[in-house]
Amino acid sequence: MSTETPTPFERTDFIREIVAADLREGRRRSIVTRFPPEPNGYLHIGHAKSICLNFGIAEQFGGQCNLRFDDTNPVKEEQEYIDAIAADVRWLGFDWGEHLYFASDYFQQLYEWAVDLIKAGKAYVDDLTADEIREHRGTLTEPGRESPWRSRSADESLDLFERMRAGEFPNGERVLRARIDMASGNINLRDPVLYRIVHATHPRAGDAWCIYPTYDFAHGQSDAIEGVTHSICTLEFQDHRPLYDWLIENLPVPSHPHQYEFARLNLTHTVLSKRVLLRLVNEGRVKGWDDPRMPTLSGIRRRGFPAEGIRDFAAMIGVARNESVIEIEMLEHAVRDVLNRTALRRFAVLDPIKVVIENYPEGQIEELEVPNNPEDPSAGSRDVTFGRELWIERDDFMEEPPAKFFRLAPGREVRLRSAYFVTCREVVKDPAGRVTVLKCTYDPATRGGAAPDGRRPKATLHWVPVAQAIPAEVRLYDHLFTAPYPGGDDRDLFEDLNPDSETVRRGCFVEPCLADAPVGTTVQFERLGYFCPDPDSAPDALVFNRTLALRDTWAKLQAQGQRDPG
């Protein structure tokens, strides 16, 4: 990965410090990390934090980061998810090179290790039902009881385990358990299940197996097989670390990885739970996994967020063990920061009102040069056609402007960006009193937007020529949930859904060069925000998504005025 601009945040964290110390003090000669998604859903921004951490560390310390699918539960996993996840990681800007792995590729090895454990008397086949096992497990405060099958011979367990693999038993009839300590305060050590019978077709292994290792029996050993040195996961796996270590110590694994845990990402005004996201999709609350309101990487991408902004965000928030909820404004800041630097400026009018320049010759047009990005002169410029009739934003005119309103009003002169100064002379309304046309005059001496006499209007408006304007649909997006903490105070999560998270505006006009803007590029509609073509867009029916609005101090002022009038 390379970025044209240096990462804005040079920061370390407790995991990087551990890695650096391991290298410095010779405990490791090189490091290997991994990003281990389960292919049972789409990646979201929370995963991006982990991806940036794992790939970022590998990159920073000259190591390698594997993409390993943790595909040990065939009933939930699908090839569709595998493909989508790989595409999302690639989009985020990371490259695993040759190191694409699947836990399912290790099934034979894991099976053999399970046999080793049985022979060593450290695992046994249990005939208890799932309910019985639960009853025997004890509670948080009471120790568990040993299964009556715990003491059966290794030979008998071995025979049973082989028959489990051979498919002699139905789902759930028996499991393989580690023999550790039913009285442990750590429930994960109360003889955890290592293998269960699942007669299901695996997305990759097909029907080769009908017994599958659990997460605990697969994860650490997969790390060991791959030579992973630093196995980084989220806080809820802390309690699993003793089991992770126990298995590594009791199995002839080729390397000894260590697990480190960090706090997962939480964001205000959204939710990062695969379960809830799946519900939103299934119940039709959103248009799919890639709905622009979704916090999934595919949703964010469709929304127009640049990958670089996500990476910057990950660097901004840091990595720690404090459980935290990041205000979504921080994400939006990171995204605007990148977009401000890189997005080409364009003109678009979302809620048009017609301006007729009465002293501009009928039928005349001219091409005016408009900069593509004032922040980046190398972005060049484009020509925009100017004519007698233009569209401007309805919000940019007020018949009776309040004190702080600087835009167009009767008798007032404003600048049309990169064009001319115009003065409003007459307001035309329809019978209902709605403004339909603003008759204006322009000052020919202000071509390009500057006056020879040095006078400077307080406002500059964007515009689109009526004759050349292209109609478009624009979808405005806002937070998926109105509440910063959806479902807080025991509310039903869905009560907090924002009814206005998507607002579709038809009858918008955009400048001609937007007709063939490719999907995947985000531009700035000047003075409005950042927008990108939606995959739904067609040459004869353009559709743009609003990625993010520009910061709007005028709107803020108005809001303040409403709060405390006077």
Next chain:
RNA sequence: UGGGGCGUCGCCAAGCGGUAAGGCAGGGGACUUUGGAUCCCCCAUCCGCAGGUUCGAAUCCUGCCGCCCCAGCCA
């Protein structure tokens, strides 16, 4: 009542015994052909609370308090 974690500004987060970085948000100002951007200034005498050790503590010790995770044959 068991085990494992975490508590530094509204939200993140540095800090690792020598007297509270930075970012986001917020407030003020400058500048501006985007009320955008940029720039400048302000924003924790205090680090969950209470004791203790020390010349000196957010950093060490003790005790409280609060919050999170764990009782899937999910990951």
